[in-house]
Amino acid sequence: MDGYTNKIAWVDLGKGKISIQETDAEMKRQYIGGRGFGAHIISSQMDPLTDPLDPENIITFMTGPTTGTGIPLGSRYEVCTKSPLNGTLMSANSGGVFGWKMKKAGFDGVVISGKAKKPTYLYLENGNVEIRNAADYWGKTTHETTDALMADLDDPKARVLCIGPAGENLDLLACVINDRDRAAGRGGSGAVMGSKNLKAIVATGDQQIKVADPDRMDGVKERIRTKIQENGICDALHLYGTSVLVNIIHENGILPTRNFQSCDFPNPDDVSGERMRDTILKKEKGCYACIVKCSRVCEVEGETHEGPEYEGVWGFGPDLGIDDLPLITQANWLCNKLGLDNIGTAGSIACAMEMREKGYISEGPTFGDGTGLLELINQIGHREGFGAELSDGSFRFAVKYGHPELSMSVKMQDLPAYDPRGLQGHGLAYATSVRGGDHVYGYLISPEVLGSPEKLDPYESTGKALWVKVFQDLTAAIDASGLCLFTSFALNADDYADIMSATTGTEINATELLRVGERIWNVQKLFNLAVGYTKDDDTLPDRFLTEPLQNGAPKGRVWERQPMLDEYYAERGWDNEGVPTPKKIRELGLGEPGIMHAHT
Amino acid sequence: MQEDENRAEKMKVTVKVFATLRRFMEKESQVTIESGTTAGELLLMLTKEHPGLNNELFDETGVLREYVNILKNGRNIHFLNKLETIIEENDLIAIFPPSGGG
Numbered sequence: 001m002d003g004y005t006n007k008i009a010w011v012d013l014g015k016g017k018i019s020i021q022e023t024d025a026e027m028k029r030q031y032i033g034g035r036g037f038g039a040h041i042i043s044s045q046m047d048p049l050t051d052p053l054d055p056e057n058i059i060t061f062m063t064g065p066t067t068g069t070g071i072p073l074g075s076r077y078e079v080c081t082k083s084p085l086n087g088t089l090m091s092a093n094s095g096g097v098f099g100w101k102m103k104k105a106g107f108d109g110v111v112i113s114g115k116a117k118k119p120t121y122l123y124l125e126n127g128n129v130e131i132r133n134a135a136d137y138w139g140k141t142t143h144e145t146t147d148a149l150m151a152d153l154d155d156p157k158a159r160v161l162c163i164g165p166a167g168e169n170l171d172l173l174a175c176v177i178n179d180r181d182r183a184a185g186r187g188g189s190g191a192v193m194g195s196k197n198l199k200a201i202v203a204t205g206d207q208q209i210k211v212a213d214p215d216r217m218d219g220v221k222e223r224i225r226t227k228i229q230e231n232g233i234c235d236a237l238h239l240y241g242t243s244v245l246v247n248i249i250h251e252n253g254i255l256p257t258r259n260f261q262s263c264d265f266p267n268p269d270d271v272s273g274e275r276m277r278d279t280i281l282k283k284e285k286g287c288y289a290c291i292v293k294c295s296r297v298c299e300v301e302g303e304t305h306e307g308p309e310y311e312g313v314w315g316f317g318p319d320l321g322i323d324d325l326p327l328i329t330q331a332n333w334l335c336n337k338l339g340l341d342n343i344g345t346a347g348s349i350a351c352a353m354e355m356r357e358k359g360y361i362s363e364g365p366t367f368g369d370g371t372g373l374l375e376l377i378n379q380i381g382h383r384e385g386f387g388a389e390l391s392d393g394s395f396r397f398a399v400k401y402g403h404p405e406l407s408m409s410v411k412m413q414d415l416p417a418y419d420p421r422g423l424q425g426h427g428l429a430y431a432t433s434v435r436g437g438d439h440v441y442g443y444l445i446s447p448e449v450l451g452s453p454e455k456l457d458p459y460e461s462t463g464k465a466l467w468v469k470v471f472q473d474l475t476a477a478i479d480a481s482g483l484c485l486f487t488s489f490a491l492n493a494d495d496y497a498d499i500m501s502a503t504t505g506t507e508i509n510a511t512e513l514l515r516v517g518e519r520i521w522n523v524q525k526l527f528n529l530a531v532g533y534t535k536d537d538d539t540l541p542d543r544f545l546t547e548p549l550q551n552g553a554p555k556g557r558v559w560e561r562q563p564m565l566d567e568y569y570a571e572r573g574w575d576n577e578g579v580p581t582p583k584k585i586r587e588l589g590l591g592e593p594g595i596m597h598a599h600t
Numbered sequence: 601m602q603e604d605e606n607r608a609e610k611m612k613v614t615v616k617v618f619a620t621l622r623r624f625m626e627k628e629s630q631v632t633i634e635s636g637t638t639a640g641e642l643l644l645m646l647t648k649e650h651p652g653l654n655n656e657l658f659d660e661t662g663v664l665r666e667y668v669n670i671l672k673n674g675r676n677i678h679f680l681n682k683l684e685t686i687i688e689e690n691d692l693i694a695i696f697p698p699s700g701g702g
Binding site for chain 2: 231232233235236237239240241242243244245247248251252253269273274294309310439440443445446449450451452455457459485486489552553554
């Protein structure tokens, strides 16, 4: 009765073996759940040098203690694995309903290793796990798979997580999709599922999800509900979705266009959240227990689906020089159907467009031309035609043609929708993210652009190192808790500690919560160091360090790597090469025995 | 009529508003102001012309709401001279109510 179901299913698909273990008490205390459980289990059970597409790679699907408890925005689960895209110990977070359903099925999470001999899906129901035949679903899109499983199972309470053709084809841009259109998007985890012949996971059941202190929880729920409802940012998210950012980021002069060559996209309003609301929006939608409802359900040419979000709008819009919102929306939906990371897919296409523009390749897409965009995405998902060149992301493509400098990626993962030349802190977060190019491991846009929790000068690098560390650690703790990151617009570390204490019955304060986040961050960092990443990799593409922006308020600026990076290492208690010191490792309780490692 | 020598020079600036503010005024408009006008005075002027704006931008005590962002040519006035920032001819002023995403 502490928020957890206290059961984790360990599944070896190669041996067809299932073992249901009690969720370890010490692991709960040190890692909370979600991203923390995944990072801990993988780092402690697996050789970091394991090939990510080898059967030995482990993939975990973990909820947090707040998931499914009814606390507002407590819907999330995390996919963790060794990324086939870049070898990092990655996590990817997703909402929707699936996380709640995994708890209703009686599980805090699932740990999967091995490779099934034939297409398979996992069926979780009321504390039981079955490995089932997925032959009928292999080859289908995520929408088709979900609909077919739901029809075959005839259980309206069930929910489906699955991969599409991209995962089956081992695209390194492949993601995991749940509830038809919610994505655990980054890092290529869909290819890991594909490599294991694991098509889907179905969760259903009616297990009770109880918190430790229901009375206290009622008070906490009421208090945070009020804070979220009274927060202006959350209000705008409901009205305009995440794409409200298009105009904000553009007006700040940091909306990248044409593969980050500039930030002067001419028609931002045509692809904005405001335009979406006025044209294609059918209704707002929320995940389980959400009171913000930032997701968009849109209609284009008679088709209605969830999405797109800001990142996808930017990716298939401004970054490709395209201002056709219906087409951008269709491109995003197609990524979801194929099970492709839309940021990586768009970034790879943008890279190809610049390569074409510069004459480095003789075929491929061109900036501003949406003709053939959907067909190209289809090719990427199915690893066919020219699209096959882009199925593994922009970095490998750019290297193949001799121009790695045109891949706008960090640690081989394509960057999201903010130009770091006008955002010193956010650039540092990109450079140091332990899963590579990414915006949700430390969203410095919040203070540097939106003014939350306070306004920080985006052009100033002094003092940013500590901000980045704190944001990264708090985010890791939130990702462990099962709460949506958007709660952080309204809540502070004390609020999260209060929620966690009421949920688990173990008192934790803000300092201790941040320490959990720091522990998770260091676990991922140590894994990445063992993989072979070094200080040289904690940087951005040369473009951002050497080519000043030519327009807007940040005109003339570049991203200033130093001294921020060294300051950041110092704030983290790492040495000058970015390696956690023995003192820091001891302080975090890492590298020592003591936590029980359940294993099949 | 004799021109008043002390009368301030008039100039035009562009004002763009976003999200909920578009309920109350055009998304982009040319506004004529006197030279020396500050950002705070411009906002006051706009809220008089478009009363609905007031509640979006200011709280009950008249203080600019948390997370409202005003940009002068792409630079947040918070890092210039805040509401005392002088608006100049042909400036582009962008006004955002509290909003964000990710």
